[in-house]
Amino acid sequence: MYILGVWDGHDAGAALIDDENIIYAANEERFTKRKLEVSFPHNAIAAALRYAGLKPSSIDHVAYTTTELTKTLERIYPPMKETYYKFRRRKEPKPWNERFRHNLKYSLTSVGILPLCGTISSAYIRRQLKKDGFTHSYKLHIVEHHTAHAATAAFTSGMKDQLVITLDGLGDGLSGSVSTMENGRLERKVAIRARDSLGILYEQVTNLLGMRELEDEGKIMAMADYSYPFDFEDNKLKGFFKVVGTTMHATYGPLRQYTELDKIAWQTPREQTAYMAQQLLEVEMAKFVSNAIDRYGIGNVAFAGGIFSNVKANMHIRNLDALKKWYIFPHMGDGGIALGAALYANYLKTSRNSNDLSVYRGDSYNRDDIRKAAEADRALTIEEDGAKEQGRHAAELIEDDNYILWFQGRMEYGPRALGNRSILAKSESAAVKDRLNMYVKKREWFQPFAPSMLEEDAPRILKYDDKGRSAYMTMAYDTKDETRDMLRSVTHVDGTARPQTVSGENAAYMDLLKNVKRGTCYGVVLNTSFNIHGKPIVMTPADAIEMMLTTKTKYMFMDGYFITNRKGV
Ligand SMILES: [Fe+2]
Numbered sequence: 001m002y003i004l005g006v007w008d009g010h011d012a013g014a015a016l017i018d019d020e021n022i023i024y025a026a027n028e029e030r031f032t033k034r035k036l037e038v039s040f041p042h043n044a045i046a047a048a049l050r051y052a053g054l055k056p057s058s059i060d061h062v063a064y065t066t067t068e069l070t071k072t073l074e075r076i077y078p079p080m081k082e083t084y085y086k087f088r089r090r091k092e093p094k095p096w097n098e099r100f101r102h103n104l105k106y107s108l109t110s111v112g113i114l115p116l117c118g119t120i121s122s123a124y125i126r127r128q129l130k131k132d133g134f135t136h137s138y139k140l141h142i143v144e145h146h147t148a149h150a151a152t153a154a155f156t157s158g159m160k161d162q163l164v165i166t167l168d169g170l171g172d173g174l175s176g177s178v179s180t181m182e183n184g185r186l187e188r189k190v191a192i193r194a195r196d197s198l199g200i201l202y203e204q205v206t207n208l209l210g211m212r213e214l215e216d217e218g219k220i221m222a223m224a225d226y227s228y229p230f231d232f233e234d235n236k237l238k239g240f241f242k243v244v245g246t247t248m249h250a251t252y253g254p255l256r257q258y259t260e261l262d263k264i265a266w267q268t269p270r271e272q273t274a275y276m277a278q279q280l281l282e283v284e285m286a287k288f289v290s291n292a293i294d295r296y297g298i299g300n301v302a303f304a305g306g307i308f309s310n311v312k313a314n315m316h317i318r319n320l321d322a323l324k325k326w327y328i329f330p331h332m333g334d335g336g337i338a339l340g341a342a343l344y345a346n347y348l349k350t351s352r353n354s355n356d357l358s359v360y361r362g363d364s365y366n367r368d369d370i371r372k373a374a375e376a377d378r379a380l381t382i383e384e385d386g387a388k389e390q391g392r393h394a395a396e397l398i399e400d401d402n403y404i405l406w407f408q409g410r411m412e413y414g415p416r417a418l419g420n421r422s423i424l425a426k427s428e429s430a431a432v433k434d435r436l437n438m439y440v441k442k443r444e445w446f447q448p449f450a451p452s453m454l455e456e457d458a459p460r461i462l463k464y465d466d467k468g469r470s471a472y473m474t475m476a477y478d479t480k481d482e483t484r485d486m487l488r489s490v491t492h493v494d495g496t497a498r499p500q501t502v503s504g505e506n507a508a509y510m511d512l513l514k515n516v517k518r519g520t521c522y523g524v525v526l527n528t529s530f531n532i533h534g535k536p537i538v539m540t541p542a543d544a545i546e547m548m549l550t551t552k553t554k555y556m557f558m559d560g561y562f563i564t565n566r567k568g569v
Contacts, residue, residue, distance in 0.1 A: 001349070002054065004045065005342030006064040006125065007148075009071060009081070010214060011036045011335030014044035015361075016052055017342045019350055024048040025361040025413040027335050030539040036215060037536075038085045039078075040128045041338070047363060056133040063141040063345035064125050065148040065337050068172045070108050072117040075124040088212055106254035110195045112173020118142050141345040145171030146191070146305070148340030149332075153302035154181050155343045156357035157327035163298040165289060167192075168305035169199035169214070171334070176305065178246055178292045184353050189246075189296065196248045198281060199307050201240060204258050205277040208265040220274045221310055222447050225493045227275035232283055236264050237276045243287045246295055281307070282316040289317050299324030304340070306333040309415065311476040311498045318467055318475060330359050330472035331414035339413075358505060359418055359472060362411025365541050365559070373541035374563050377549060385562035387508065394557050395515035398426055398525060403436055405530060405556035407544045408508050412537070416473045417529035418500055419452060419509035421537050421544075425489065425526040427451050433489035436528065439569075440551045443533045448498075451490035454513045454523035455501040461487070461524060462499060473500045489526050500527060 005015040005025075013027035024047070029035050031043030049056065074081040084101070086092045095101065122140055143151070149166040164186065167176040175197030178190035194200075203213045206220050232238060240257065242249045252260055265273045285307070293299055299322055308314060308328050318326055329336060346352050374382040385393055397404050403425035412418045423440065425432045437443050450473055451461075458464045462477040470477070476496040479487055484495060491497045502510050502523075517523035530544065531537045532551065538544045541558060548556050554568030 001061065002052075002059050003061040003063060003342045003345050004048065004059050005338040005340070005345075006041060006045065006062060007066075007334065007338035007341065008040045008064070008125070008128070009066060009074070009334060010038055011333060012038060012041045012044070013335055013338040014041045014048050015339035015342050016048040017339075017346060017355075019346065019352065022339065022355055022357065022361060024051045025339050026363070026411065027413075029536040030362070030411065033536060035089070035534060035536045036335075038081050042128070042132055045132050051363065056129075057136045059134070059138055061139050061141060061345055061349070062125070062129065062134070063143050063341035064121075065143045065341040066145045066171055067113050067117040067121040067142055068145070069111045069114050069117060072121050075121055088214060090212060102258075103255060106258065109170060109200065109254050110173065110193065112194070141341070141348075143341040143344045145337065146174050146177040147188070147344055148337040149304040150177060150179050150186065150188070150340070151344035151347065152329040152331070152336050152340040153304035153327065154179070154186050155347060155353050155355050156329060157302040158354065159300045159302060159325060159327060161298060162300045162302050163292060163296055164302050165292060166303070166305040167198060167285070167307040168333070169203055170194035170197050175199055176248065178296075180296055180298060181353070184351065186347070186353065190292070192248050195253060196250045198241065198248065198284060199305075200254055201250065201257065201261075202277055202281055202307070204254075204261050205265070205273060208262055209270050209273060218309065219444060219447060221278055221312055222492070223271050223274040224278035226446060227269075227271040229275070232279060235276050235279055236268070237261075237280045241280060241284055243284050243291065246288065246292050248284070248288060278312065281310060282313045285313050286316040286320060290320050290322055293320070293322045301325070302327045302329070304329040304332050304336065308332045308474065311474060312496070314474060315476040315496065318465075323467065326468040326475075328472070328474040330416070330474060332474070333415065335415065359412045359414055360410040360420055360506070361413045363539065364410040367559070370541045370558050370561055373545045374558075374561070376542070376545060379549070379565055379567045380545070381564050381566070383562045385557065385560060387560050390557045390560065390562065391508065391511035392515045393562065394424070394512050395519065397555055398424060398516060399519050401426060401429055401432055402555060403432055403440070403553070405544060405548055405553055406512075407530065407538070407541070407556065407558040409559065411539055414472070416500070417527065417537055418472060419502060419506045419527065421530040421539075423528045423530050424512075427490045427524045427526050428486045428488050430488045433526065440553065441528060441533050448492045449490050449526050449528050450498040450500065451487060451524050452500040452502055452509070452513065452527040454510065454517065455503040457517070457523050458499065458501045461522060462497065470499050470501050471503070471505070473498050483522070486520070486522060486524070
């Protein structure tokens with residue numbers, strides 16, 4: 001039995017599973033080259049079927065998610081979401097009716113699923129799938145938004161009895177949930193209304209600081225580091241939000257909240273406003289999680305939802321004494337809910353509640369594809385550099401202060417490059433970090449990079465603990481004083497880092513890190529995603545070559561080939 005998961009909103013995507021395996025998962029942005037694509041994932045669906053060698057008629061079940069009023073309106077009238085997408089990403093000038101749009105968005109926030117929304121949405125999904133060749137009869141499942149988030153965390157965490165907590169901006173009228181999973185049954189215990197959303201508050205601060213909501217929230221977290229610290233007692237946003245037990249309460253509705261935040265942001269330096277929002281998030285999230293653990297007496301907690309991309313807030317949660325084990329689903333935002341919908345439909349059908357997760361679930365390419373892409377430009381030379389040699393060779397180049405492009409095997413699912421579509425450099429070189437920021441990534445100066453390190457070295461480098469594995473860059477850790485110099489290009493200014501710990505799951509990457517370790521005693525490198533800022537991570541060899549040429553990068557390792565660019569600098 002095959003189940004196709006579909007998500008057609010912010011960071012649209014598709015996932016294909018059978019009774020036992022996650023076969024394929026990817027987001028539409030990688031195909032259309034528009035970051036966080038919102039259009040129906042026709043390309044991702046076609047790629048999933050192609051990967052598995054299936055025809056649409058082999059799919060018996062399709063699961064999709066989110067039928068709230070605004071989502072349904074967007075399905076009835078798709079230009080609505082396209083306009084918002086372009087505006088939100090600053091691709092078009094501010095429209096004259098922006099204030100009206102803004103007010104409408106937040107007025108509709110609390111409206112969840114109304115009668116008929118499901119029927120209208122399902123008709124739309126069927127119509128779109130028909131264009132993809134789904135003309136046979138199949139069962140269509142609707143999975144509620146936070147249930148889809150919860151399913152991603154609960155069913156891939158590997159923990160038996162667990163608490164499952166979701167928090168995001170909003171979806172289907174909610175901004176969060178607490179569920180328990182005991183004796184194999186996932187059961188929702190608490191639902192947080194969309195009106196009381198920590199995610200919306202953080203999103204509004206992002207917007208007020210001149211950045212793109214739903215995309216630049218990580219920059220607020222990074223910017224907060226540049227404020228002088230102050231006590232929570234002195235935080236002007238303190239009164240905006242309250243956690244009592246396992247309830248959350250926003251003092252103001254979203255519209256009034258925006259106005260009140262605006263007054264504060266207007267009179268406060270940017271980094272301090274960012275600090276206030278970040279501190280509020282950390283304090284209130286930790287309180288909420290702590291109360292939930294107390295209430296249900298379960299210390300193993302799995303998390304999903306966009307808010308859990310905030311690695312600093314996650315660190316506060318990890319530091320709770322009551323928390324025994326943590327797991328954060330690596331594609332925690334809405335980009336992951338196509339898989340969540342499929343996993344939940346499978347759980348209902350087969351009771352399967354535990355799935356092996358590998359993030360390497362996208363496309364891979366053969367030697368012909370690579371050769372063809374590399375031969376497209378005369379500035380490039382392509383040499384065989386066998387799988388065994390490339391780790392040693394790449395480590396030598398990194399050691400010599402070069403950054404390299406590292407393209408291997410199947411593409412990662414999720415926002416982070418985890419060693420298959422990565423740019424790698426020395427972890428201790430501030431110079432190479434600046435070069436990467438200025439010429440390749442073109443990011444704001446205050447955005448930090450992150451390290452990948454051998455799992456065995458993590459306790460030597462970081463103040464690591466055994467509460468969870470940091471295999472997907474979802475958690476911040478304090479670094480040890482003695483290793484800080486070695487991590488100059490991959491730590492935040494407060495001395496924390498967001499590591500990817502690498503083990504046998506990615507053998508080629510592990511080999512590279514072992515070679516780095518031979519020269520430096522520590523298997524650690526800077527790892528940033530293989531893209532230019534604002535663009536999605538590259539997917540195909542042709543995408544990779546194009547970026548190599550536009551950024552004038554010298555070296556690339558691609559599935560056993562070594563490619564050099566004569567025009568590289
Ligand atoms: Fe969400």
